[in-house]
Amino acid sequence: xxxxxxxxxxxxxxxxxxxxxxxxxxxxxxxxxxxxxxxxxxxxxxxxxxxxxxxxxxxxxxxxxxxxxxxxxxxxxxxxxxxxxxxxxxxxxxxxxxxxxxxxxxxxxxxxxxxxxxxxxxxxxxxxxxxxxxxxxxxxxxxxxxxxxxxxxxxxxxxxxxxxxxxxxxxxxxxxxxxxxxxxxxxxxxxxxxxxxxxxxxxxxxxxxxxxxxxxxxxxxxxxxxxxxxxxxxxxxxxxxxxxxxxxxxxxxxxxxxxxxxxxxxxxxxxxxxxxxxxxxxxxxxxxxxxxxxxxxxxxxxxxxxxxxxxxxxxxxxxxxxxxxxxxxxxxxxxxxxxxxxxxxxxxxxxxxxxxxxxxxxxxxxxxxxxx
Ligand code: APR
Ligand code: ZN
Numbered sequence: 158x159x160x161x162x163x164x165x166x167x168x169x170x171x172x173x174x175x176x177x178x179x180x181x182x183x184x185x186x187x188x189x190x191x192x193x194x195x196x197x198x199x200x201x202x203x204x205x206x207x208x209x210x211x212x213x214x215x216x217x218x219x220x221x222x223x224x225x226x227x228x229x230x231x232x233x234x235x236x237x238x239x240x241x242x243x244x245x246x247x248x249x250x251x252x253x254x255x256x257x258x259x260x261x262x263x264x265x266x267x268x269x270x271x272x273x274x275x276x277x278x279x280x281x282x283x284x285x286x287x288x289x290x291x292x293x294x295x296x297x298x299x300x301x302x303x304x305x306x307x308x309x310x311x312x313x314x315x316x317x318x319x320x321x322x323x324x325x326x327x328x329x330x331x332x333x334x335x336x337x338x339x340x341x342x343x344x345x346x347x348x349x350x351x352x353x354x355x356x357x358x359x360x361x362x363x364x365x366x367x368x369x370x371x372x373x374x375x376x377x378x379x380x381x382x383x384x385x386x387x388x389x390x391x392x393x394x395x396x397x398x399x400x401x402x403x404x405x406x407x408x409x410x411x412x413x414x415x416x417x418x419x420x421x422x423x424x425x426x427x428x429x430x431x432x433x434x435x436x437x438x439x440x441x442x443x444x445x446x447x448x449x450x451x452x453x454x455x456x457x458x459x460x461x462x463x464x465x466x467x468x469x470x471x472x473x474x475x476x477x478x479x480x481x482x483x484x485x486x487x488x489x490x491x492x493x494x495x496x497x498x499x500x501x502x503x504x505x506x507x508x509x510x511x512x513x514x515x516x517x518x519x520x521x522x523x524x525x526x527x528x529x
């Protein structure tokens with residue numbers, strides 16, 4: 158067994174909120190016990206990267222959390238992976254032993270759950286540096302780097318036959334949407350669905366709803382260009398709130414005889430959570446939130462919405478247990494049972510990573526896949 162050394166490679170470093178990333182030479186330390194070092198091959202840009210980059214107080218930092226790669230080396234104690242394994246990164250891990258992981262009904266791992274401080278779970282330190290100065294992580298993944306170190310519980314081994322340039326989207330957005338439709342809402346045949354926000358996350362919900370046989374899938378977006386791609390994923394009707402004379406929830410209620418069976422918030426705007434609640438019906442209406450809010454994380458809704466029988470459910474990563482469940486989505490893609498390719502509107506070389514940010518901010522892309 159060879160002892161891994163420090164690797165020097167290129168990474169896109171964020172130095173301040175909203176400032177263009179700078180491609181720098183960074184040092185990536187060897188994987189520590191139970192960690193693996195990955196050669197990132199493809200990473201896509203997700204809205205949450207932009208949300209964090211535009212507001213995060215933690216800098217300098219390497220963003221990126223939707224990625225695929227190849228294991229370069231493994232740390233002490235790792236038996237699950239070996240050099241050359243193909244992997245997806247997991248921004249929320251699964252330790253398999255904590256209360257949540259053993260419950261069988263939660264993906265909120267208490268050990269490897271969403272990391273918010275920009276460090277590794279195990280020792281609260283970073284594995285990146287420039288001339289000895291630490292560079293912080295994002296969600297313990299940091300895929301905007303040619304090499305990264307992750308906990309072995311934050312990666313999933315996948316078949317080497319699965320195309321890494323496509324399945325990287327399963328690392329976050331596409332899986333989150335499908336899981337919200339199937340696992341969290343458990344949409345039933347013939348039901349009415351309304352989806353707020355028609356990015357990759359919202360359109361993945363649509364894809365999941367269509368597969369479940371939803372009779373109507375109403376898409377709501379302030380960007381009318383989104384309708385072009387939306388039909389292919391199952392959206393049957395489109396509403397642009399800017400074109401409505403009444404609040405959008407009133408329009409949806411009229412369209413659906415009192416509200417949809419299910420509504421989904423896929424924007425990342427807490428104000429829209431209430432709108433989504435108001436758009437589903439009394440009695441059994443279910444609202445699922447997937448968005449990661451930019452500002453004002455508190456929500457405020459009238460109690461009567463709940464008194465009349467609605468439910469609001471939150472979900473992270475579509476409720477999937479990342480290690481236990483995600484294989485099935487890779488397999489479904491390989492059997493052509495789910496669409497991924499259609500979400501990829503742009504492919505860009507790593508040097509152009511800031512262009513991917515611009516495209517998403519301008520609302521001109523679904524997913525940009527960045528080739529490292
Ligand atoms: N009303 C309706 N649609 C809106 C509104 C609004 N007020 N504001 C934004 N949108 C639309 C945008 O036009 C865009 O099409 O929401 C969509 C969001 O899509 P993307 O920006 O592509 O984001 P996506 O990657 O799909 O993520 C959506 O889920 O995981 C979270 O952090 C992520 O909060 C984000 C959300
Ligand atoms: Zn756990």
